[in-house]
Amino acid sequence: MFPRDREVLVTAALPYVNGECHIGHLRTYVPADIFTRMLRKLGYEVLFVCGSDTHGTPIVFSAEAEGVSPKEIVERYHEHFQRIFNALGINFDYYGSTDDESNHKRTQEIVRTLIEKGYVYEKKVKLAFCERCNRFLPDRYVEGKCPYCGEHARGDECDQGCGRHLEPGEILEPVCKICGSEATFKERTHYYFKLSAFASQLEDFLRNLDGTPNARNYALEWVRRELKDWCITRDLDWGVKFPSREDLVVYVWVDAPIGYISFTEEALKRKSDNWEQAWREIWKESKATIVHFIGTDIIYHHCIFWPAMLIAAEYSLPNAVVASGMVTINGKPLSKSRGNVVWVADFLKKFHADTLRYFLVSHSSHTKELDFSWDAFKTRVNNELVAILGNLALRVLSFAQKHFGAVPEGELHEEVLARIQTAREEAVKAIFAYDFKKFVDASMKLADFANKYFQREEPWHLIKGGEAERKRCGEIVKNTLQLLKAVCVLLEPVMPSKMEELWSQLGMDSDIHAVGIEEMTVPLKSGQPLGKPKKLFERVP
Ligand SMILES: [Zn+2]
Ligand SMILES: [Zn+2]
Secondary structure (H helix, E strand, C coil): CCCCCCCEEEEECCCECCCCCEHHHHHHHHHHHHHHHHHHHCCCCEEEEEEEECCCHHHHHHHHHHCCCHHHHHHHHHHHHHHHHHHCCCCCCEEEECCCHHHHHHHHHHHHHHHHCCCEEEEEEEEEEECCCCEECCHHHEEEECCCCCCEEECCECCCCCCCECCCCCCEEEEECCCCCECEEEEEEEEEECHHHHHHHHHHHHHCCEECHHHHHHHHHHHHHCCCCEECEECCCCCCEECCEEEEEECHHHHHHHHHHHHHHHHHHCCCCCHHHHHHHHHCCCCCEEEEEEEHHHHHHHHHHHHHHHHHHCCCCCCEEEEECCEEECCEECECCCCECCEHHHHHHHCCHHHHHHHHHHCCCCCCCEEECHHHHHHHHHHHHHHHHHHHHHHHHHHHHHHCCECCCCCCCHHHHHHHHHHHHHHHHHHHCCCHHHHHHHHHHHHHHHHHHHHHHCHHHHCCCCHHHHHHHHHHHHHHHHHHHHHHHHHCCCCHHHHHHHHHHCCCCCCCCCCCHHHHHCCCCCCCECCCCCCCCCCCC
16 A cells, blocks of 8 residues: 555656657556546645657667757757646646766666666677768667568567567668668677676565566566666767766667656756755655656666666665556557657647546556547547536536525535435545546536435425525535535546536635645535536537
């Protein structure tokens, strides 16, 4: 179970900034933001960090193709991602860049420590070399055949076959990606991290790892099968320099996750002068709970490379790794080159950000694949947000406004309070199981009950009756408003901007983003003026 008394660091996998944000990216960021907001509602002290992943060959490759510097590409998309995250209400405490000075420093410090402790060794390897381009071909600069399964593969990953990470020099029949020539092999000295020395420690770590079972199980399988040492240097200019070798940079999967550490440092510096102590408690003394949100395609990096580096350099280990399933579009894999993609910026021109946040967590369980289609989106919005929640809010608020002008007098019913209590318990249980769909379902079930309750009690008949009936009518309205308030508190983490609107329609003057979960059962004040009822959601045509 999630430790109650500790501070929490939530990280979201770093977007690789060589292209625009598409819907597939969001399955990491939206649930991580919901998790953070909900933990805060439950009284946890949470720090939420992320940043742009800026190094590695794909960015250098794009820059060369466009005839600009890698820095230019990185800055362009770094800003783009920040804009999108703001528009979606994804509120990081700090959003950095792996090219920031503090990350260069932290990476070099960690790599130096690995060297001093004897976990790094030199090795001569035969690397793909293009005679025509007169250069070594790291990672994405080369394509060829996977030595394990024989499928066509990229230089660093068998992306179309067995999914294995490929070490430099492993690929067969290499072809230069720049000019298309067959590459040859040339000998070169590189540096290796002794990953194989950490098998038993990694197995212990993984057995105790919280988060989604897919991350743990997938990584355990790898650890039990084989762990090969890991080449941590590359022949590139762009990146974090390897200590005392100006001609080499560290592999991007070394400095990218170290971003979590340096972004924590930057986030804390902005909060307090005494940041160093807080930082040590998180990253050196294991006094906080660290939760990584990632996609299933990077489980290997987060559950094997990363913890091995942390163990070796004596840093705190993550407590949970939460891995989302991938996103497909109309039943087919998301593909930028085939045009099977939904760009978030385009989406936001047409629809409210909160409807997308809602769709992403309500449409399928977090670890399952999520298939986006416009029909599915339309059905979710029209049948759930418009028909259940929007309808409830407009109906009860208009009725209350028309006949009472404020929250009516009356006691809260046992039945209503019990329903709220159940929804709260289900939602809290779901959040700690990283089951965001169940979380939303519990909230919407409460909204559904509120609709049925209002319908069943027929206040529109009662209002026409005598004094006793009118009193009963007020009570029904107050109880329905209370249910609406409870739904609003529960759904704030999912739809922060829409629930802020609803909160003010309920006449609340507190900050919905700051109220705790207990507010669900705090009775609305009779006589509290209500705001102007307004349609919350538009139907998708
Ligand atoms: Zn393969
Ligand atoms: Zn070439």
